[in-house]
Amino acid sequence: MEATSARVMTAEGYLAPPPTPHHYEGNPAAHKHAVRFGMWLFLATEILLFAGLFVGYAVFRTDFPEAFDQAARHLSLFLGTTNTLLLLTSSLTVALAHHNAEHGKNRNAFWLLLVSIAMGGGFLCIKAIEYTEKFREGALPGRFFAFSEITAPGGPMFYVVYFFATGLHALHVIVGMSLLTWVAIRCWHKEFSPTHYAPVENAGLYWHLVDLVWIFLYPLLYLV
Amino acid sequence: MSSSASSAAAGGPAVFPEHHYLNNGTTVRSWLLTLDHKRIALLYLSVVMVSFLLGGIFAMVIRLELLTPGPTIIEALTYNRMFTLHGVVMIFLFMIPAIPAVFGNFFLPIMIGAKDVAFPRWNLVSFYLYFAGAVLALWGMLNGGTDTGWTFYTPYSTTTAQGVLPVLLGVFVIGFSSILTGLNFIVTIHTLRAPGITWFKLPLFIWALYGTAIIQVLATPVIGLVAMLVAAESAFGFGFFDPARGGDPVLFQHLFWFYSHPAVYIMVLPAMGVISETISAYSRKNIFGYSMIAASSLGIAFVGFFAWGHHLFTSGQSAFDAGAFAVISMLVGVFTAIKVFNWVGTLYKGAIAFTAPYAYICGFLFFLVFGGMTGIALATVSLDIHWQDTYFVVAHFHFIMVGAVIMGFLAGLHYWFPKMFGRTYHEGWALVSAALIVLGFNATFIPQFLLGNAGMPRRYYEYPERFQALNVASTAGSSLLAIGFIIIAIYLGFALKYGPVAGPNPWGSRGYEWMTPSPPPTENFDVTPTFAHPPHDYTEDAVGDPDFAHARTT
Amino acid sequence: MATPHAAGTEPAHSHATHHASAARYFVVWIALLTLTVTTFGVSRIPMSGHMHLAAAIFIACIKVFLVACFFMHLWGSEGTNKLVFGVSFFFVATLLFFVLADVATRFTLTNSRIRPLPDIDQSILQHQRPPSPEAPAK
Ligand SMILES: [Cu+2]
Numbered sequence: 001m002e003a004t005s006a007r008v009m010t011a012e013g014y015l016a017p018p019p020t021p022h023h024y025e026g027n028p029a030a031h032k033h034a035v036r037f038g039m040w041l042f043l044a045t046e047i048l049l050f051a052g053l054f055v056g057y058a059v060f061r062t063d064f065p066e067a068f069d070q071a072a073r074h075l076s077l078f079l080g081t082t083n084t085l086l087l088l089t090s091s092l093t094v095a096l097a098h099h100n101a102e103h104g105k106n107r108n109a110f111w112l113l114l115v116s117i118a119m120g121g122g123f124l125c126i127k128a129i130e131y132t133e134k135f136r137e138g139a140l141p142g143r144f145f146a147f148s149e150i151t152a153p154g155g156p157m158f159y160v161v162y163f164f165a166t167g168l169h170a171l172h173v174i175v176g177m178s179l180l181t182w183v184a185i186r187c188w189h190k191e192f193s194p195t196h197y198a199p200v201e202n203a204g205l206y207w208h209l210v211d212l213v214w215i216f217l218y219p220l221l222y223l224v
Numbered sequence: 225m226s227s228s229a230s231s232a233a234a235g236g237p238a239v240f241p242e243h244h245y246l247n248n249g250t251t252v253r254s255w256l257l258t259l260d261h262k263r264i265a266l267l268y269l270s271v272v273m274v275s276f277l278l279g280g281i282f283a284m285v286i287r288l289e290l291l292t293p294g295p296t297i298i299e300a301l302t303y304n305r306m307f308t309l310h311g312v313v314m315i316f317l318f319m320i321p322a323i324p325a326v327f328g329n330f331f332l333p334i335m336i337g338a339k340d341v342a343f344p345r346w347n348l349v350s351f352y353l354y355f356a357g358a359v360l361a362l363w364g365m366l367n368g369g370t371d372t373g374w375t376f377y378t379p380y381s382t383t384t385a386q387g388v389l390p391v392l393l394g395v396f397v398i399g400f401s402s403i404l405t406g407l408n409f410i411v412t413i414h415t416l417r418a419p420g421i422t423w424f425k426l427p428l429f430i431w432a433l434y435g436t437a438i439i440q441v442l443a444t445p446v447i448g449l450v451a452m453l454v455a456a457e458s459a460f461g462f463g464f465f466d467p468a469r470g471g472d473p474v475l476f477q478h479l480f481w482f483y484s485h486p487a488v489y490i491m492v493l494p495a496m497g498v499i500s501e502t503i504s505a506y507s508r509k510n511i512f513g514y515s516m517i518a519a520s521s522l523g524i525a526f527v528g529f530f531a532w533g534h535h536l537f538t539s540g541q542s543a544f545d546a547g548a549f550a551v552i553s554m555l556v557g558v559f560t561a562i563k564v565f566n567w568v569g570t571l572y573k574g575a576i577a578f579t580a581p582y583a584y585i586c587g588f589l590f591f592l593v594f595g596g597m598t599g600i601a602l603a604t605v606s607l608d609i610h611w612q613d614t615y616f617v618v619a620h621f622h623f624i625m626v627g628a629v630i631m632g633f634l635a636g637l638h639y640w641f642p643k644m645f646g647r648t649y650h651e652g653w654a655l656v657s658a659a660l661i662v663l664g665f666n667a668t669f670i671p672q673f674l675l676g677n678a679g680m681p682r683r684y685y686e687y688p689e690r691f692q693a694l695n696v697a698s699t700a701g702s703s704l705l706a707i708g709f710i711i712i713a714i715y716l717g718f719a720l721k722y723g724p725v726a727g728p729n730p731w732g733s734r735g736y737e738w739m740t741p742s743p744p745p746t747e748n749f750d751v752t753p754t755f756a757h758p759p760h761d762y763t764e765d766a767v768g769d770p771d772f773a774h775a776r777t778t
Numbered sequence: 779m780a781t782p783h784a785a786g787t788e789p790a791h792s793h794a795t796h797h798a799s800a801a802r803y804f805v806v807w808i809a810l811l812t813l814t815v816t817t818f819g820v821s822r823i824p825m826s827g828h829m830h831l832a833a834a835i836f837i838a839c840i841k842v843f844l845v846a847c848f849f850m851h852l853w854g855s856e857g858t859n860k861l862v863f864g865v866s867f868f869f870v871a872t873l874l875f876f877v878l879a880d881v882a883t884r885f886t887l888t889n890s891r892i893r894p895l896p897d898i899d900q901s902i903l904q905h906q907r908p909p910s911p912e913a914p915a916k
Binding site: 033036037040041043044047048051052054055058059062063065069077081084085088089091092094095096099204205208211212215216218219220223224 | 800803804806807810811814817818821827830831834835837838841842845846848849850855856858859862863865866867869870873874877878881882
């Protein structure tokens with residue numbers, strides 16, 4: 001987006017911030033507000049994207065309470081809880097990265113982002129282990145369902161919701177990791193400063209949203 | 225005074241400005257990669273017009289097929305594909321982007337005194353997403369022969385052999401484009417208003433776009449998810465919506481209409497905004513009830529979200545939901561009525577200029593009231609059981625979505641044409657085509673109300689002999705419409721190049737967008753505008769312009 | 779050209795909270811971990827399914843509140859952002875409410891699933907109905 005090479009390094013050890021876009025000329029505060037506000041609006045669309053799946057969960061849980069109860073017991077509580085802790089901790093490191101970038105400490109921010117990306121990767125690995133287990137058991141949606149331990153009707157519906165919700169969430173984890181990688185590289189180039197840190201902030205907001213979705217998915221799928 | 229479109233503003237013959245957004249860069253690249261909101265609006269306009277042409281051709285094929293009770297010009301399966309094509313193209317490719325993405329993009333920044341929208345790059349991305357989605361959906365339908373209708377109801381859409389995947393993907397991508405447009409508009413209105421333009425000095429078109437944008441941002445993601453679920457289900461048979469596997473087809477309808485009912489307001493609200501602008505310009509009178517019209521835009525956007533269940537009255541939805549949705553649906557009528565009363569109040573004692581846009585305003589009011597009243601009737605559960613899935617419904621939503629929206633679109637096109645291109649069109653031909661179109665709409669769809677009430681179901685290929693007379697009338701009406709649109713294309717195309725120079729303000733309008741040259745410069749204003757008067761202010765003292773008649777406010 | 783100005787929004791200082799020390803993030807993080815353990819523990823207490831669901835959603839809402847307010851800086855952010863966040867949850871709730879209201883009352887309020895009334899003398903009703911389901915309608 002911005003040409004990094006064209007900007008000069010300031011005495012504080014980070015690149016001079018890019019100029020305010022011409023249509024916001026003379027009012028950088030409004031531009032800052034616009035960028036953040038735009039991101040929040042985008043997050044609203046993400047929340048409503050997941051809404052449909054939560055509605056699906058609610059409907060099928062109402063229709064098949066026993067199957068949902070049985071199926072939830074067959075998910076690995078250990079792996080699910082580990083993943084929850086991983087995501088919460090990665091949210092902490094992303095928040096800290098944002099804090100550091102805002103104070104011009106680009107190197108710290110870079111390492112914190114790297115740790116966050118690694119935790120995101122760990123989350124995906126654990127998810128992959130869980131998925132493999134489900135495939136082995138035949139605990140799958142729709143016509144692929146072949147899991148004998150769930151006796152109540154509606155078992156496949158749990159796994160439709162499970163795979164759609166966690167799959168869409170995992171997709172968001174991947175997108176979030178890409179965004180974090182992108183801002184991590186820019187941290188490496190010392191691009192961020194007290195007046196210019198919106199990319200870190202917005203990538204962080206996206207990552208926190210991924211966390212928010214999981215905060216609901218974890219108890220609904222694994223616990224109750 | 226009946227200001228004809230060719231009369232220039234006071235101060236001698238108008239001169240075409242030397243530098244403006246149209247000639248600031250003439251290469252293909254300068255158009256295709258432009259970040260100027262006005263050029264992006266024109267990119268949208270060109271694709272939207274092609275979509276309208278295609279959708280119109282499909283509609284004419286359908287009407288010709290229904291000329292006789294039996295097979296007429298196409299086979300039954302082709303007929304199913306035709307109404308699918310017509311619906312998808314008209315709704316997703318034409319009507320949803322028509323007013324917001326074309327006139328909204330062009331005039332929103334100008335009307336609030338900004339140089340551009342908040343995120344010009346995302347604006348261009350939005351256009352290309354729309355273009356890609358449109359190509360994908362069209363290709364999918366023509367190639368795969370989708371015959372589900374634009375609603376993609378399960379279980380047919382998830383079991384039919386005709387590929388629905390590319391079309392659903394196209395809808396998903398277009399949805400993304402719509403979200404970006406809405407997001408951009410909201411942020412622009414919040415952060416780029418020029419000094420002095422407070423919330424209650426915003427032109428009413430901006431209020432309408434604001435309501436529209438809220439719906440675009442909050443409702444569109446849900447149809448994105450639905451498109452993905454249906455696509456996955458038709459590919460893998462997961463059974464989300466399949467009762468045989470424990471799924472729920474009514475859930476599909478809930479999710480689908482959670483978007484698609486508010487989507488009606490994505491189409492109608494901007495048209496209402498155009499009417500608010502034009503009605504005060506052509507009656508030369510301050511808008512009556514500014515704050516009520518502004519608030520009702522938000523009211524419609526809000527209440528529109530709670531009305532979706534009126535599409536499910538006969539689908540097995542519970543009686544509780546049906547009752548609740550029926551009552552809420554009728555509330556939409558309250559907000560719409562507030563607008564209609566205020567518009568009519570604006571006309572009262574105005575100095576009306578009977579121009580082509582004014583003719584469209586009259587058409588709009590008639591179609592909106594007629595379509596709205598039949599909507600109230602349809603929202604009554606017991607009556608809906610009789611009318612559900614008949615031509616009565618078809619006629620009702622065409623009155624609102626085609627009648628009212630196209631009237632708004634055409635009123636805006638004629639009102640703003642001089643501003644966008646710096647030239648005026650032939651007023652006589654414009655009035656002729658307006659008359660043809662208003663008459664044609666009525667001739668097309670009033671017979672369909674009667675057909676539906678007599679029991680003719682929608683989407684049927686054949687019908688009993690006794691329905692033929694009304695069907696012939698409907699087809700005849702639609703050819704009037706087609707002729708009207710062809711005339712518009714000819715005189716507007718001619719005016720683009722040879723029309724008389726318009727000057728900055730040929731209508732003597734008080735809208736902020738008329739305070740800059742036509743066509744506007746790339747930065748929208750040559751000099752910093754000062755918006756001393758409120759929008760839609762036609763009081764004589766404020767105008768001080770002897771060339772135009774002015775109605776006194778009370 | 780006019781100088782754009784964010785009329786109606788608070789001045790851009792509103793990120794004052796940022797300059798607080800990073801320790802607050804650790805406090806929030808500890809709280810989140812504690813709540814995760816809590817929600818896990820509560821789910822092992824023998825209760826009815828509805829109570830479990832209510833408890834889980836309640837705790838999840840607290841966690842979302844913490845993440846949104848502090849990690850995402852919604853606390854002390856522009857009012858518009860708070861509004862957007864609140865409104866989006868409001869519409870999720872709307873969608874959930876009406877769909878669940880449908881599913882919950884679909885059969886109880888619909889005649890089709892209610893068996894013939896047992897207390898009424900069926901013979902009174904008999905002659906008002908068609909003789910039998912197979913009989914052709916008039
Ligand atoms: Cu509707």
